[in-house]
Amino acid sequence: MTRALRRPVFLIGFVITFALFAVALLSLVWTPFPPTRMQIVQRLKAPLESGLLGTDQFGRDVASMLMVGAWNSLSTSILAVALGASVGTAIGVFVAMRRGWLELVIMRGCDIVFAVPPILSAMMLGAFIGSGRFTAIIAIAVFMVPVFARLTLGAALQIWTRDYVTAATGMGRPKGRITLAHILPNISNQIIVQVTIQLGLAILTEAGLSFLGLGMSPPAPTWGRMLADSQTFLGQAPWLALLPGLAIALAVLGLNMLGDGLRDLLDPRDNS
Amino acid sequence: MISIILRRVLSLVITLLVVSLLIFVIMDLLPGDPATIMLGTSASPETLAALQKQLGLDQPLPVRYLAWLAGVFRGDLGQSYTYGVPVAGLIAERLAVTLPLALMAIVLSVAIAIPLGVQAARRHNGVFDFVAGLFSYISIAVPAFWVGLLLIILFSTMLGWMPAGGFPGWDAGLFGGLQALLMPAVALALPQAGVLTRVARASVLEVMNEDFVRTARAKGLSDGIAIWRHAVPNALVPVFTMLGLQFTFLIAGAVLVENVFNLPGLGRLAYQALSQRDIIVMQDVVLFFSGLVILMNFLVDLAYLVIDPRLRAGAQ
Numbered sequence: 001m002t003r004a005l006r007r008p009v010f011l012i013g014f015v016i017t018f019a020l021f022a023v024a025l026l027s028l029v030w031t032p033f034p035p036t037r038m039q040i041v042q043r044l045k046a047p048l049e050s051g052l053l054g055t056d057q058f059g060r061d062v063a064s065m066l067m068v069g070a071w072n073s074l075s076t077s078i079l080a081v082a083l084g085a086s087v088g089t090a091i092g093v094f095v096a097m098r099r100g101w102l103e104l105v106i107m108r109g110c111d112i113v114f115a116v117p118p119i120l121s122a123m124m125l126g127a128f129i130g131s132g133r134f135t136a137i138i139a140i141a142v143f144m145v146p147v148f149a150r151l152t153l154g155a156a157l158q159i160w161t162r163d164y165v166t167a168a169t170g171m172g173r174p175k176g177r178i179t180l181a182h183i184l185p186n187i188s189n190q191i192i193v194q195v196t197i198q199l200g201l202a203i204l205t206e207a208g209l210s211f212l213g214l215g216m217s218p219p220a221p222t223w224g225r226m227l228a229d230s231q232t233f234l235g236q237a238p239w240l241a242l243l244p245g246l247a248i249a250l251a252v253l254g255l256n257m258l259g260d261g262l263r264d265l266l267d268p269r270d271n272s
Numbered sequence: 273m274i275s276i277i278l279r280r281v282l283s284l285v286i287t288l289l290v291v292s293l294l295i296f297v298i299m300d301l302l303p304g305d306p307a308t309i310m311l312g313t314s315a316s317p318e319t320l321a322a323l324q325k326q327l328g329l330d331q332p333l334p335v336r337y338l339a340w341l342a343g344v345f346r347g348d349l350g351q352s353y354t355y356g357v358p359v360a361g362l363i364a365e366r367l368a369v370t371l372p373l374a375l376m377a378i379v380l381s382v383a384i385a386i387p388l389g390v391q392a393a394r395r396h397n398g399v400f401d402f403v404a405g406l407f408s409y410i411s412i413a414v415p416a417f418w419v420g421l422l423l424i425i426l427f428s429t430m431l432g433w434m435p436a437g438g439f440p441g442w443d444a445g446l447f448g449g450l451q452a453l454l455m456p457a458v459a460l461a462l463p464q465a466g467v468l469t470r471v472a473r474a475s476v477l478e479v480m481n482e483d484f485v486r487t488a489r490a491k492g493l494s495d496g497i498a499i500w501r502h503a504v505p506n507a508l509v510p511v512f513t514m515l516g517l518q519f520t521f522l523i524a525g526a527v528l529v530e531n532v533f534n535l536p537g538l539g540r541l542a543y544q545a546l547s548q549r550d551i552i553v554m555q556d557v558v559l560f561f562s563g564l565v566i567l568m569n570f571l572v573d574l575a576y577l578v579i580d581p582r583l584r585a586g587a588q
Contacts, residue, residue, distance in 0.1 A: 108287065108290070111287065111566070111569070112287060112290060112291050112294065112562075112566075114520060114565075115291065115520065115562040115563075115565040115566050115569075116291075116295075116520075116558065116561070116562045116565075117520050117521070117523050117524035117527070117561065117565075118524065119524045119527050119528070120523075120524070120527070120542065120557075120558045120561055120562075121558075123542055123543070123546045123554060123558070124295075124298070124299065124554065124555075124558055126546060127309060127546055127549065127551060127554060128299075128309070200413070204413075204415055205524075207415055208415060208417065208524065208528050211415075211417055211528060211531075212527075212528065212531065212543060227417070227418060227421065230421070231421065231532070234421065234424055234425050234428075234429050234436075235425075235429040238425045238429075241418075241421045241422070241425060242422075242425075244418075245414070245415065245418035245421065245422070248413075248414075248415055248418065249410070249413045249414040249415070249418070250413075252412075252413035252414075253409060253410065253413035256409065256412060256413060257409065
């Protein structure tokens with residue numbers, strides 16, 4: 001813990017991420033105003049003129065929308081990363097167990113999936129099954145699968161060469177059991193770090209998808225759609241473009257710093 | 273060397289074929305029929321059947337795939353439903369915007385990242401290193417399309433120096449075109465520059481203490497020359513690897529940035545195709561982008577072989 005306190009990157013990342021989660025959770029029970037309440041008389045008011053952060057073109061309270069947006073963005077991203085990380089990790093450790101031609105096929109497959117940016121797969125999905133939260137989650141998750149498959153395959157292969165794993169194999173333990181008992185626990189740190197960093201990337205991607213209208217359907221406020229809506233009022237109400245972007249950047253910055261900090265902290269080789 | 277390249281080309285071709293097949297199959301598996309999506313639910317059964325026939329949807333999947341593939345080799349990607357013109361022509365036309373945009377962004381990001389990364393490595397743990405680190409943290413976290421909005425607010429609405437969007441076309445002169453692409457390219461380059469700065473810094477740091485750099489210093493070269501002439505070229509390999517890996521994100525960013533700046537590029541084409549339900553255009557653009565990413569990674573792979581003789585030996 002004292003080691004954690006001495007690391008500013010980890011600390012800043014932790015504080016920002018904690019604040020993000022706190023605001024997102026708070027929005028479930030309390031926001032200054034109902035985020036979808038329109039008051040046309042109060043439209044396009046600057047920050048502090050009406051509410052803490054002003055109002056949008058329909059007179060909705062920007063602070064409340066940002067808070068609910070934090071929850072929408074975070075919950076979508078968490079679901080997407082959870083899905084992508086579990087499928088990717090399962091593939092990675094399974095391939096590490098079997099090796100052979102499967103490894104080659106899966107790795108080429110990863111290259112291929114990785115070649116389609118989530119924005120484009122969301123567009124394809126959106127055309128057929130309609131856009132919405134589900135489409136966004138699937139598109140982001142599909143992109144995360146190769147990231148985690150590659151990471152866990154590489155990490156798991158290293159663990160498979162360790163003496164204690166060789167010993168377990170020699171004792172006749174089935175490979176599946178070894179994977180659960182030895183491989184997964186030993187690569188969990190790397191998975192945790194990657195989950196944190198990919199969560200940041202997921203938030204960034206989700207914002208992009210909502211910006212294009214491929215995210216959660218209105219009237220649910222999302223940071224991306226707030227930015228898209230702000231485009232018409234850049235001259236009149238620049239804060240509408242500033243604030244949601246700032247929220248996205250801060251959230252991603254926090255998660256990236258937390259991930260980097262965790263990587264340093266969890267690295268057993270580094271005890272400085 | 274030739275045999276290695278041939279093997280890589282073969283694997284590239286196979287990968288591209290698999291990608292095209294995958295996208296084809298996935299599009300087929302997804303619920304909904306392209307003809308119905310394109311026409312909407314109110315279309316008469318006759319129009320629907322006619323379009324299905326025109327799209328070849330009455331044929332089984334393998335036949336359609338092979339027909340499409342044969343078309344690709346002839347340079348025929350099918351007809352756009354909304355524009356009524358060949359998709360290949362549409363893509364070529366839009367590529368004239370997206371390609372220069374992507375190139376400008378790549379050049380800009382490298383031009384920012386390498387000096388920044390190298391200086392950060394030289395002033396390791398100093399103030400400059402700290403500032404460069406801060407820069408990369410922040411630039412990685414900001415969405416490119418938001419940077420685009422900020423640039424419009426600052427340079428277009430407040431200062432009035434730059435056009436807020438749109439593209440005059442290359443016929444209107446090189447300057448007008450480049451000017452229209454400048455802000456989008458900066459927006460696109462910034463996140464990339466953050467990633468590349470980190471990689472450049474780390475790889476220069478690693479190379480800086482190698483024997484050959486020490487030798488260069490020992491023979492009397494100044495610090496700067498020893499680093500720029502000996503350390504930096506060796507540190508470039510990881511930077512270019514990252515550039516290849518980041519290409520997917522560059523394309524994703526281009527789709528968004530083109531929409532912010534109203535640029536008639538490929539990303540905007542894909543987006544318009546989505547809203548107009550022009551499935552054929554979308555499928556072709558997605559395939560084209562994926563192919564581009566794979567090709568880019570292939571070129572990076574090849575570039576290694578040229579840059580680094582050790583890899584050539586290793587591959588044999």
